[in-house]
Amino acid sequence: KQEVTQIPAALSVPEGENLVLNCSFTDSAIYNLQWFRQDPGKGLTSLLLIQSSQREQTSGRLNASLDKSSGRSTLYIAASQPGDSATYLCAVRTNDYKLSFGAGTTVTVRA
Amino acid sequence: NAGVMQNPRHLVRRRGQEARLRCSPMKGHSHVYWYRQLPEEGLKFMVYLQKENIIDESGMPKERFSAEFPKEGPSILRIQQVVRGDSAAYFCASSPGSGDIGELFFGEGSRLTVL
Numbered sequence: 001k002q003e004v005t006q007i008p009a010a011l012s013v014p015e016g017e018n019l020v021l022n023c024s025f026t027d028s029a030i031y032n033l034q035w036f037r038q039d040p041g042k043g044l045t046s047l048l049l050i051q052s053s054q055r056e057q058t059s060g061r062l063n064a065s066l067d068k069s070s071g072r073s074t075l076y077i078a079a080s081q082p083g084d085s086a087t088y089l090c091a092v093r094t095n096d097y098k099l100s101f102g103a104g105t106t107v108t109v110r111a
Numbered sequence: 112n113a114g115v116m117q118n119p120r121h122l123v124r125r126r127g128q129e130a131r132l133r134c135s136p137m138k139g140h141s142h143v144y145w146y147r148q149l150p151e152e153g154l155k156f157m158v159y160l161q162k163e164n165i166i167d168e169s170g171m172p173k174e175r176f177s178a179e180f181p182k183e184g185p186s187i188l189r190i191q192q193v194v195r196g197d198s199a200a201y202f203c204a205s206s207p208g209s210g211d212i213g214e215l216f217f218g219e220g221s222r223l224t225v226l
Contacts, residue, residue: 099146
């Protein structure tokens with residue numbers, strides 16, 4: 001059974017600092033890994049998708065890396081802004097069609 | 112280009128009543144997934160459906176819960192005789208089709224409160 005862990009559970013940084021969010025998973029047999037953003041009371045917004053054959057993906061200030069062999073992914077957010085405050089979820093798609101989610105990292109960026 | 116549409120966004124039910132949650136997938140998507148997010152917990156898979164077929168309902172409680180995705184119309188998640196423990200956010204996601212291992216696109220969720 002795939003277990004996904006996100007550390008830290010919460011993070012507070014001053015505006016302008018870079019954010020580093022960690023995700024680990026127990027079963028390296030994955031199809032892909034997806035990072036989502038969730039605002040309070042809202043749905044999930046897909047940020048980045050990394051296929052199992054890829055090492056990283058970038059979109060604007062966001063960069064996600066994947067080390068499948070060690071079961072780790074890291075989401076980097078450069079030059080954080082107050083609008084980046086949200087919960088960030090990591091989800092792993094295994095050899096079937098299910099996503100296994102971590103519990104999330106709640107980020108607060110202080111102005 | 113509408114995304115995944117869920118309704119109602121908020122639903123309040125008393126214990127013992129029925130809750131029906133609806134999900135319309137993105138245009139061109141024929142696969143639907145339901146996930147549940149309990150307070151302070153991560154999202155958990157409930158059921159995976161294709162048109163007129165339940166592919167995997169292993170994450171759905173055996174009693175009181177059912178799901179369908181008819182040939183026409185939205186997917187429906189039905190909870191009979193709701194209890195307080197059913198209070199959660201229910202999210203629907205969709206993907207294009209068989210063999211696709213790309214992104215899942217989620218709706219805004221339906222938040223069920225059981226009094």
